[in-house]
Amino acid sequence: MADAILEVFRGNQEVGGAKQYTVPITPGMVVLDALHYIQAHLEPDLAVRWNCKAGKCGSCSAEVNGKPRLTCKTRMDALPTDKPITVYPMKSFPVIKDLVTDVSWNYRVNRKIPPFTPKPGTDWKMYQEDMDRVQEFRKCIECFLCQNVCHVVRDHHKKEEFGGPRFFVRVASLEMHPLDNVSRAKLLKDELGIGYCNITKCCTEVCPEEIKITDNAIIPLKERVVDEFYDPIMKLVRKIRGAPKAG
Amino acid sequence: MTNQTKYETHEHDVLIIGAGGAGLRAAIEALAAGARVAVVSKSLLGKAHTVMAEGGIAAAMANVDKADSWKTHFRDTMRGGKLVNNWRMAQLHAQESPERVRELEQWGALFDRTSDGDILQRAFGGHTFKRLCHVGDRTGLEMIRTLQDRGVQLGIDVFMECTVIRLLTDGNRVVGAFGYWREQGRFVVLKAKAVVMATGGIGKAWPVTSNSWECTGDGMALAYEAGADLLDMEFVQFHPTGMVWPPGVQGLLVTEAVRGEGGILRNKLGERFMEKYDPKRMELSTRDLVARSIYTEVKEGRGSEHGGAFLDISHKPPEYVKQKLPSMYHQFKELADVDITKGPMEVGPTCHYMMGGIRVDAETTAASLPGLFAAGESAAGLHGANRLGGNSLSDLVVFGRRAGLEASAFAAKSPAGGIDSGQIAEAEHDMLAPFERGDGENPYTVHRDLQNVMQNLVGIFRTEEDLTTALAELEKLKQRATRLRVEGSRLFNPGWHLARDLKCMLIVSEAVARSALARKESRGAHSRIDCPNPDEQWGKQNNVISREGDRMKLRQIPVKEMPDELRELVADDK
Numbered sequence: 001m002a003d004a005i006l007e008v009f010r011g012n013q014e015v016g017g018a019k020q021y022t023v024p025i026t027p028g029m030v031v032l033d034a035l036h037y038i039q040a041h042l043e044p045d046l047a048v049r050w051n052c053k054a055g056k057c058g059s060c061s062a063e064v065n066g067k068p069r070l071t072c073k074t075r076m077d078a079l080p081t082d083k084p085i086t087v088y089p090m091k092s093f094p095v096i097k098d099l100v101t102d103v104s105w106n107y108r109v110n111r112k113i114p115p116f117t118p119k120p121g122t123d124w125k126m127y128q129e130d131m132d133r134v135q136e137f138r139k140c141i142e143c144f145l146c147q148n149v150c151h152v153v154r155d156h157h158k159k160e161e162f163g164g165p166r167f168f169v170r171v172a173s174l175e176m177h178p179l180d181n182v183s184r185a186k187l188l189k190d191e192l193g194i195g196y197c198n199i200t201k202c203c204t205e206v207c208p209e210e211i212k213i214t215d216n217a218i219i220p221l222k223e224r225v226v227d228e229f230y231d232p233i234m235k236l237v238r239k240i241r242g243a244p245k246a247g
Numbered sequence: 248m249t250n251q252t253k254y255e256t257h258e259h260d261v262l263i264i265g266a267g268g269a270g271l272r273a274a275i276e277a278l279a280a281g282a283r284v285a286v287v288s289k290s291l292l293g294k295a296h297t298v299m300a301e302g303g304i305a306a307a308m309a310n311v312d313k314a315d316s317w318k319t320h321f322r323d324t325m326r327g328g329k330l331v332n333n334w335r336m337a338q339l340h341a342q343e344s345p346e347r348v349r350e351l352e353q354w355g356a357l358f359d360r361t362s363d364g365d366i367l368q369r370a371f372g373g374h375t376f377k378r379l380c381h382v383g384d385r386t387g388l389e390m391i392r393t394l395q396d397r398g399v400q401l402g403i404d405v406f407m408e409c410t411v412i413r414l415l416t417d418g419n420r421v422v423g424a425f426g427y428w429r430e431q432g433r434f435v436v437l438k439a440k441a442v443v444m445a446t447g448g449i450g451k452a453w454p455v456t457s458n459s460w461e462c463t464g465d466g467m468a469l470a471y472e473a474g475a476d477l478l479d480m481e482f483v484q485f486h487p488t489g490m491v492w493p494p495g496v497q498g499l500l501v502t503e504a505v506r507g508e509g510g511i512l513r514n515k516l517g518e519r520f521m522e523k524y525d526p527k528r529m530e531l532s533t534r535d536l537v538a539r540s541i542y543t544e545v546k547e548g549r550g551s552e553h554g555g556a557f558l559d560i561s562h563k564p565p566e567y568v569k570q571k572l573p574s575m576y577h578q579f580k581e582l583a584d585v586d587i588t589k590g591p592m593e594v595g596p597t598c599h600y601m602m603g604g605i606r607v608d609a610e611t612t613a614a615s616l617p618g619l620f621a622a623g624e625s626a627a628g629l630h631g632a633n634r635l636g637g638n639s640l641s642d643l644v645v646f647g648r649r650a651g652l653e654a655s656a657f658a659a660k661s662p663a664g665g666i667d668s669g670q671i672a673e674a675e676h677d678m679l680a681p682f683e684r685g686d687g688e689n690p691y692t693v694h695r696d697l698q699n700v701m702q703n704l705v706g707i708f709r710t711e712e713d714l715t716t717a718l719a720e721l722e723k724l725k726q727r728a729t730r731l732r733v734e735g736s737r738l739f740n741p742g743w744h745l746a747r748d749l750k751c752m753l754i755v756s757e758a759v760a761r762s763a764l765a766r767k768e769s770r771g772a773h774s775r776i777d778c779p780n781p782d783e784q785w786g787k788q789n790n791v792i793s794r795e796g797d798r799m800k801l802r803q804i805p806v807k808e809m810p811d812e813l814r815e816l817v818a819d820d821k
């Protein structure tokens with residue numbers, strides 16, 4: 001079969017640049033296979049993160065031809081071969097080496113979120129229809145592609161005051177858990193800066209788990225923040241109507 | 248004693264090596280007991296192999312089949328393991344797993360539900376009743392996220408992307424570990440009063456495997472090097488259904504839940520061949536049997552185009568398939584251009600799980616060296632000669648918890664041990680040597696050759712001749728592994744990392760081959776063409792591997808005898 005040319009970023013935060021490699025294409029090959037080929041045959045010190053090779057662990061994120069992707073789920077035969085396939089590290093995170101970036105910010109944000117706190121005296125009965133929407137959020141594999149693509153992080157570097165779409169998804173999974181009993185509205189407003197999000201939906205577009213981040217997580221959370229802090233009447237109405245808890 | 252200033256040093260009561268289900272569960276328990284705890288892992292937090300588990304966690308909750316109880320779970324586990332399991336582990340596991348599952352729920356896990364609002368359970372191979380609690384086909388993700396969040400909340404100290412390369416001993420007591428940060432290649436000393444091994448499996452010694460790069464048997468190899476016993480190393484599980492096509496995804500797991508949900512296996516003639524091999528249980532027979540059946544069909548010329556069998560779930564409604572097996576649906580659609588709601592998948596055996604591992608005490612998870620504990624896939628005993636699906640995730644939480652508890656208790660009553668700088672210097676020297684060689688082999692080449700030896704000579708079907716050849720080949724590979732050369736710097740250098748992982752794989756591979764050669768019978772996952780039947784004497788013995796100087800020593804110990812009331816439970820006539 002034909003060869004492909006890969007143009008891969010080599011280097012770190014200070015120095016580095018693209019380097020080209022020729023890789024033979026095999027049927028069904030994905031970009032991560034091509035990177036492994038480079039490691040095994042051309043440059044064993046090419047740094048790449050991966051674990052499952054099945055789109056389940058969210059380790060292998062990179063920007064392929066400029067698009068944030070899981071490299072283990074990006075088929076070579078879906079990419080044009082008339083020009084080199086570019087593989088760059090996620091732009092929003094500092095490069096450690098080659099395709100490996102420093103994603104520790106995400107772990108720091110996560111620590112700010114109060115854990116699942118059940119209602120006292122709960123009997124642990126839950127019904128599938130009440131869980132479906134939460135299970136959508138629980139599918140997140142923490143690939144951080146949404147964090148990478150969000151302009152609040154990528155262009156405006158608001159890492160200190162903004163939590164990012166991944167963590168709105170996580171907060172939504174807790175807030176909408178049928179048995180959870182605390183409000184994270186203040187956290188969303190003050191510490192995770194949900195107000196910075198202007199619903200561009202770029203995060204939803206890149207999510208490999210097809211979580212409707214904006215529609216199903218962020219917008220309902222924004223409503224909760226509004227209810228809680230700016231519209232106490234609405235909060236009351238929602239409560240009476242038995243809508244998802246807002247406080 | 249030691250030149251402490253030279254290395255970054257951390258000191259904890261309990262050091263847990265591994266951040267999969269077993270390691271995280273151990274950490275939570277040790278933290279709750281008031282210990283200072285550190286967890287080390289080769290990958291980022293939340294990416295350990297456990298994240299890939301699909302089908303579910305086995306626990307006799309009796310939510311769906313009311314007749315289920317720990318006794319039936321115990322019986323299934325013992326019989327699945329062909330009675331060479333540690334019965335006490337199997338008993339504790341069956342008794343405690345329902346409580347461990349409820350606990351996960353209380354920490355925020357959301358399992359699929361029955362219409363009564365309880366945790367839903369599905370059928371799986373070898374389980375008499377519907378027993379696997381699950382979340383679609385992403386149970387492992389739910390579990391690891393739940394444990395991770397719980398650990399973070401309790402204030403767990405996680406050393407991510409840090410690889411341990413040696414256990415440190417004071418006399419024969421384990422007193423810490425020596426490792427390096429993958430990012431910068433800097434060394435680090437981790438002192439601890441007790442150490443828990445939770446490093447997972449060994450699949451990467453085979454080319455066709457469902458396991459991730461992390462599964463290189465490090466925990467077993469490091470424990471062995473420090474002087475601990477390894478048990479049951481011949482029992483390697485080949486999962487019957489891995490993907491066979493395209494080449495890049497060969498070995499990737501097709502969850503047993505496909506069969507649990509009604510998937511049917513056929514050969515290229517359209518025959519439902521399990522009728523021949525296990526007419527009673529059919530597709531839901533134990534893994535060893537289904538794997539051998541597929542292998543035999545292919546070998547006898549009735550395989551699919553790419554050397555597998557056909558697994559079909561397309562007789563179920565498409566919406567049902569997508570809801571119950573979403574990640575399988577996507578996996579095949581995106582990676583193999585196959586729509587599993589419309590047509591069959593091509594599947595074949597893949598190296599999946601290690602039943603053998605570090606020998607531990609059932610109640611305490613203590614290894615044979617003081618200060619060392621082990622849980623999860625890196626420990627041995629629970630599964631005997633063959634593991635039932637779903638029994639690993641429950642193993643992780645049952646024995647992870649026990650390990651955390653016992654390690655923290657051990658730490659509380661033990662003084663800090665002394666660190667021997669000689670051990671550190673030796674490990675550092677060995678680790679850096681591949682950079683200093685002017686020429687030498689590429690670790691990737693040696694790894695590939697090791698995988699071929701294991702696939703061809705120490706696979707599903709074994710013979711004395713093949714195993715003897717394998718041991719000779721492994722000897723050569725060990726020599727080659729002492730002459731590796733690594734290019735580049737110490738910064739995040741996968742070639743360098745592999746050079747070290749390779750040594751661990753060579754140790755466990757040798758242990759597998761030696762134990763397999765000794766066991767002259769077929770039992771569970773261990774199938775000898777030259778000794779095709781189970782042997783009564785071997786049914787009463789477990790193989791134990793230990794280090795004697797530079798040599799690997801093999802000995803047999805008697806299988807622990809069950810008390811009468813349990814023996815009755817596993818008797819044949821039920």
Ligand SMILES: Cc1cc2nc3c(=O)[nH]c(=O)nc-3n(C[C@H](O)[C@H](O)[C@H](O)COP(=O)(O)OP(=O)(O)OC[C@H]3O[C@@H](n4cnc5c(N)ncnc54)[C@H](O)[C@@H]3O)c2cc1C
Pocket residue numbers: 264265266267268269270287288289290295296297298299300301302303304305386387409410411412445446447448457458459461465466500599600622623624625636637638639640641643
């Ligand atoms: C695809 C797939 C599906 C599965 N599905 C199921 C299922 O449905 N039900 C079931 O019961 N079982 C299932 N299993 C089996 C089960 O997932 C594993 O056996 C289990 O997750 C192992 O967990 P563990 O905690 O022992 O180790 P792992 O999850 O493998 O974690 C090992 C940890 O140790 C760390 N580590 C290893 N070596 C070192 C070192 N030298 N230094 C520092 N850290 C180290 C790793 O980084 C990692 O954090 C499945 C397995 C696979 C591959």
Ligand code: SF4
Pocket residue numbers: 149150151152164165196197198199200201202203204214218
């Ligand atoms: S919708 Fe909001 S969170 Fe998502 S990318 Fe746009 S600004 Fe960021």
Ligand code: SF4
Pocket residue numbers: 058139140141142143144145146147165166169203206207208209210211213
């Ligand atoms: S929400 Fe989607 S894109 Fe964001 S981290 Fe999770 S899986 Fe990745």
Ligand code: FES
Pocket residue numbers: 049050051052053054055056057058059060061070071072073
């Ligand atoms: S390697 Fe796990 S998602 Fe790509």
